[in-house]
Amino acid sequence: MPALFADLFQRAGHGKAASSIRDQDVNHSECLLDLMPRSKRGIVQGLMERAAFSSGYAELVREAMRSDDPETRVRYAAKIARRIFDSLRSESEVLRGATAVAPDFVREKERLRYERQAGLIKLLEEKSALWPELSAAAARDILWTLTSYEIHRCLVVERKWSADRYEKWLGDTLVRALLKPK
Numbered sequence: 001m002p003a004l005f006a007d008l009f010q011r012a013g014h015g016k017a018a019s020s021i022r023d024q025d026v027n028h029s030e031c032l033l034d035l036m037p038r039s040k041r042g043i044v045q046g047l048m049e050r051a052a053f054s055s056g057y058a059e060l061v062r063e064a065m066r067s068d069d070p071e072t073r074v075r076y077a078a079k080i081a082r083r084i085f086d087s088l089r090s091e092s093e094v095l096r097g098a099t100a101v102a103p104d105f106v107r108e109k110e111r112l113r114y115e116r117q118a119g120l121i122k123l124l125e126e127k128s129a130l131w132p133e134l135s136a137a138a139a140r141d142i143l144w145t146l147t148s149y150e151i152h153r154c155l156v157v158e159r160k161w162s163a164d165r166y167e168k169w170l171g172d173t174l175v176r177a178l179l180k181p182k
Contacts, residue, residue: 056087057080057083060076060083061080063076064076064079064080070124070179071129073123074174077147077171077174079167079171080147081152081170082166082170085153085163086163088149113144114144117140117144120143121140124139129179129180130178130179131179134178142174142177146173151170155169
C-alpha cells in the first residue's frame with residue numbers, strides 16, 4: 001500500500017480517508033485509485049499488513065527457524081512480537097479503530113497468529129522442553145496471550161517501557177512460563 005494512503009489515513013482518520021483520496025485530482029491519483037481498497041476496512045487491512053509483516057519480519061522468522069534450541073526459539077518469539085509491534089506503533093490509532101472498522105480482519109489475524117505459534121510449541125514438545133505439567137494446548141495459550149498486542153500496548157505505550165525492556169521481559173517471561181529448567 002503506498003505511503004500516501006498511510007499518511008492520509010493517519011491524518012484524516014477512518015471516516016474521511018477514502019473519500020479524500022477519491023476526491024483528489026484524478027491526474028494526481030489515477031494510478032492510486034486502481035490500487036486503493038474500496039472500503040475503510042481495506043485501508044485498515046493494508047496499513048496493518050504493510051506495517052506488521054515487512055521484510056524485516058520475514059528475515060527474523062527465517063533466523064528463528066534456523067535454530068532448534070528451545071530457549072533460543074522462545075526468545076525469538078519475543079523478538080518477533082517486538083518487531084511487529086514496533087512496526088505497528090506509528091499505526092497505533094489505526095489499531096485502536098481496527099476492531100470497530102474491521103473486526104473480522106482483526107479476529108482472523110489473531111487466529112493466524114495462534115496457528116503460526118503451533119510450530120514453536122510442537123518443537124518444544126518434541127525436545128521435551130515444556131514444563132511436565134504444562135499441556136501443549138496450555139503452552140500455546142500462554143504463548144499467544146503473552147505475545148498479544150494488548151500486553152505490549154499496556155507496557156510500552158501506557159507504562160512507557162522501552163522496546164528493549166519489553167522484549168527482554170517477554171523473552172524471560174516466556175522462558176520461565178514455558179520451559180522447564182535445563
